[in-house]
Structure formats: C-alpha cells, structure tokens
Amino acid sequence: MTLRIAVLDDYAGIARDYADWPGEDRIEVFRDTISDPDALVARLLPHNVICVMRERTPLPATILERLPNLRLIVTSGARNLSIDTAAAARLGITVCGTESRGSATAELTMTLMLALSRRIVPEANSASAGGWQTGMGRDLSGLTLGIVGYGRIGAMVARLARVFGMRILAWSRSLTPEKAAALDVDHAASLTELMAGADIVSVHLVLSEETRGLIGAAEFAAMRPGALFLNTSRGPVIQVPALLDGLRNGRPAGAALDVHDIEPLPQDAPQIDRDLIDSGRLLLTPHLGYVSEQTFRLFYTQMAEDIAAWKAGAPIRVIGAGAQSTPKA
Incomplete structure (x- = not known):
C-alpha cells in the first residue's frame, strides 16, 4: 500500500x-x-x-x-x-x-536569561551601529531564580542555574514543602510569593484550563524592582497586555518571550512594541525552545x-x- x-x-x-x-x-x-x-x-x-x-x-x-x-x-x-x-x-x-x-528548552531558557541580564541585544546593536556601551548588565551569580512549574524541564533549568551560582525558588500546584526539600529547592507557598521572591522568574507549565492566563497584572505587580521574566512554555499561560503594561511601569524590568498566543507571530501582535524591544526591555524569539x-x-x-x-x-x-x-x- x-x-x-x-x-x-x-x-x-x-x-x-x-x-x-x-x-x-x-x-x-x-x-x-x-x-x-x-x-x-x-x-x-x-x-x-x-x-x-x-x-x-x-x-x-x-x-x-x-x-x-x-x-x-x-x-x-x-x-x-x-x-x-x-x-x-x-x-x-x-x-x-x-x-x-527537554535539554534544548532548558538551554534556551538560560540563553535568554543571560541575554536579558547582560543586555546582549541592545549592546550588540549599539556596537554594530558604530556605538559602544550603553548600559549596565547584571551577574546571575547570587540571584534567586523563581521557577513556575517544577517538572522535567523546570528541573533541568534549575540544574543549569545552580552552575551559575543561583538560588532556586519553585512553585507549582503539586509541589509541597516536603517535595521541594527532597529536590533541594526552596518552596514558595503561592505564585505571588514566588513572583515577589525572585530576581528572575521562568515559566515551565503545561497549558491547560487551569494555567491559561495564570500570570497577569497582580502577579507582575508583585515582582521585585529590577526583576526579569521569561516564558518558554506556552504563550497563553500569561496575559500579554498585563505584561506589556508591567514592562512600561518597571515590573518586570525586562522580559523574554519565546512562545506566543498566535504562532507564527503576526506582525500586528501587541508584543511587537518597538520602544520596549529597542530599549532591551523585551526580547522576542520565534518559539526556539525545542528547535535544535x-x-x-x-x-x-x-x-x-x-x-x-x-x-x-x-x-x-x-x-x-x-x-x-x-x-x-
């Protein structure tokens, strides 16, 4: 046949x-x-x-x-x-x-984390345009990484982040203090507690009716000054308008999105905000997490x-x- x-x-x-x-x-x-x-x-x-x-x-x-x-x-x-x-x-x-x-997504997460923290894109753009240093980056060592959804990929990210000297804070609906202790991570009692306690937040959740729109204005407002936000899981887990408003108001200070509500990303998508992108506060990638x-x-x-x-x-x-x-x- x-x-x-x-x-x-x-x-x-x-x-x-x-x-x-x-x-x-x-x-x-x-x-x-x-x-x-x-x-x-x-x-x-x-x-x-x-x-x-x-x-x-x-x-x-x-x-x-x-x-x-x-x-x-x-x-x-x-x-x-x-x-x-x-x-x-x-x-x-x-x-x-x-x-x-899962290693490809975990590695991309660390790549985005480093790119945002060290302002790689705006500094590279400045150098290629004939300019030079325009701002100040930040080390990962000593920072707290908050992982939302501590499954297989979240655990891989935690292992990589520890190499950079980061403390790991984790939250998921199924993660108990006892499980967290066994996994050698600090446990956040709630999503808001994690958002408030991390210098960088990385999302690793499966999209479901429970997680759709889970992270919105209240969660972004709870973030620390200077904190960064990454999403390499699924676009609809976050509320994009709330994220963009948060970026304009400084919480989070920067964000990297590899996943989007509609893919391929339409050119009129609200997250294609030139002011945020050109300033280095927003980094967009075309769902590269598993693309290797x-x-x-x-x-x-x-x-x-x-x-x-x-x-x-x-x-x-x-x-x-x-x-x-x-x-x-």
Whole structure:
C-alpha cells in the first residue's frame, strides 16, 4: 500500500534530510502554517498520514471529521494537547508520538536569561551601529531564580542555574514543602510569593484550563524592582497586555518571550512594541525552545519509525485511547 504522507510546518526545510522516510510512499512537506480551517482541510484531504510538529497545526475534531482518508497522525513529542485524541479514536485514526529532549528548552531558557541580564541585544546593536556601551548588565551569580512549574524541564533549568551560582525558588500546584526539600529547592507557598521572591522568574507549565492566563497584572505587580521574566512554555499561560503594561511601569524590568498566543507571530501582535524591544526591555524569539538539530533529528527519525511500525500492523508510541488501526488495502 502506497501512503500519502503530509509533513506539516517544516519551517526550516529539514524534514527530508533528518530521517529515512519510507521510499515507496508519497511524501509532501509543507513549510508554512495554515490557520484557515477550510484551506487546511483542502490541503490535508488526500493524505492518509499527517506528521505534525508540536502544536503548530492543531487537529481538533472539527478538522479530523472532514478527513476521511486519514488513518494515522504522528506528532513530535509524547503528548500533544492540540490533537483531539478522543475524536481520532472514534474515527479510527491512530495517534503516535516520539520521544523528546527537554535539554534544548532548558538551554534556551538560560540563553535568554543571560541575554536579558547582560543586555546582549541592545549592546550588540549599539556596537554594530558604530556605538559602544550603553548600559549596565547584571551577574546571575547570587540571584534567586523563581521557577513556575517544577517538572522535567523546570528541573533541568534549575540544574543549569545552580552552575551559575543561583538560588532556586519553585512553585507549582503539586509541589509541597516536603517535595521541594527532597529536590533541594526552596518552596514558595503561592505564585505571588514566588513572583515577589525572585530576581528572575521562568515559566515551565503545561497549558491547560487551569494555567491559561495564570500570570497577569497582580502577579507582575508583585515582582521585585529590577526583576526579569521569561516564558518558554506556552504563550497563553500569561496575559500579554498585563505584561506589556508591567514592562512600561518597571515590573518586570525586562522580559523574554519565546512562545506566543498566535504562532507564527503576526506582525500586528501587541508584543511587537518597538520602544520596549529597542530599549532591551523585551526580547522576542520565534518559539526556539525545542528547535535544535539533535531534537529534530530525533523527532523526524521516530516519526518515520512510527509510520513503518503502523504499516506493519504493530503501532508504537501510541497516544491516548487511539484505535490502533492498521493499513487498509
């Protein structure tokens, strides 16, 4: 059986080179993201297999129900909340995932932390324009890093931050004082306490109805003078208007956002504020957290493995209840 396989949202154009895809199948790689439902359905309609990169293209029930040829979805990562796995199971569509490397996001977090703290972007811009030093940076050593959401990636960030001599303060709904002590981190009794007690706050939460809009005006207002804020988790966890207002009023003093409510980021997005960006108070990056050569080789290699296993009638890394359908002649 020859499959039609769609590989979506390959922004960098590397999907074909990073894995040994089934040679007998027809593979189409798309480098753009389509947000219009009708246009997305028209693109995907002929395909039996869809490979998605994280949440770049959501696949809700309203889309899946319009794709009668679809038999298999393969997502990068072991979880993708933008895929309606219940609807997929009902429609006889198998959903499989891959392993992931949290190190890429943790390393980017430290990169953004250093860039903000040492004013790398505005100072580099000054030097390239013929100027010289324009401000004063700050060491990480001796500062308190507040980690919101102390899961796998949050713990990786904590390990890296300790190398720089930082104290770790952590908060999550599931983190108790006893667990914090066992993990050798200081425990914040509330999110507000963490925001008030940290020199730098870094968010590492899964997006859910509980975390959507979790950090807003009250939380930013509680931050210390000079404190910095980083979000490399999911855009909707924070209230962007509240963050921008906070930056204009000095709390936080600076922020780095790698994730955004709408991605790719529209050019009329409110966070593209030239005054904040040019002053070095706001650093925007295009969701680079998991974008590294090693991570994407892992993703695409295991996507190809998932397809081969499904074709052989023995799906691997199945996500959700998923009907483990096999290819139909």
